[in-house]
Amino acid sequence: MPEECKGHLVRKFIKECWRKCGCDMQCGNRVVQRGLRCKLQVFLTQEGKGWGIRTLEDLPKGCFVCEYVGEILTNAELYERVLHKSSKDRHTYPVTLDADWGSERVLKDDEALCLDATYNGNIARFINHRYILFIF
Template identity: 65%
Template sequence: MDTVGVFSYTIDGCLKEEFLQYEIDMAQDEEKQIAFCVSGWHCPIERSKNPNDPEGCKAHVSRKFIKECWHKCGCSMGCGNRVIQRGITRKLQIFFTHEGKGLGLRTLEQLPAGAFVCKYVGEILTNMEQEERNNNAKADPTVTHTYPILLDGDWCSEKGLKDEETMCLDATFSENTARFINHM
């Protein structure tokens, strides 16, 4: 979310209740999610498709993000608006899951609502590149799992994105602890 100088985090590194409620409301009401760029002819999505002669904005999901402070703000690493930069501060454990499902990640403490756990690290690929990687992985005995997360899909109101336009984050070869988060 564009914070416009207002911090999105509490001093102890959790997302503020107002931010969480806003995101919940947006997720529950699809009509609220669709937006047009303010200057319709300068839509970054359309400009990325054709930088020299972009079409007008066709509407897309309103993307919100959090801006964190950084070294040029003049604040210290203790600033409440520097959460991701401090890395993992919660007690986490990688463990063997039941029934031979592999490894998982769990917390060793109760997490408050809006707590930052860890960032998900990986390579950004198009959906087509990911599909090709998955097909190659099936033939490679050293690759037992792939770890993609879809970054965007079906976010244009007129039609979904093409596979070559849809992006995902793949932690198969460049990963961190977050790779072990699963849906157990």
């Protein structure tokens, strides 16, 4: 069972400790570093919506499920990538990283970054953002 971090304030978001902060691997702030801890299954949905993920066990409240892995691209690079795909293979798995929310500044497409799991990703690419349930 992870223990409370001895060196940092408890926060409402994941802040990973590392070797130089003095905490060991049981620190509660080493969530992502400990990797996948729950049993997940990729399955073909009945509604014909494609592939999805489900858990094979009940998850405790606040449980870390998995990290989203992919290539970091600019929005312009992602747009070019999609343009050069065939019409039947245009599906991508991007997540916006640089929305610059809370700012008056508008990022240009060659500045704004996204994380694309189309070619290099993990199981998280099958999580549909419309059906994610966060339990806090």
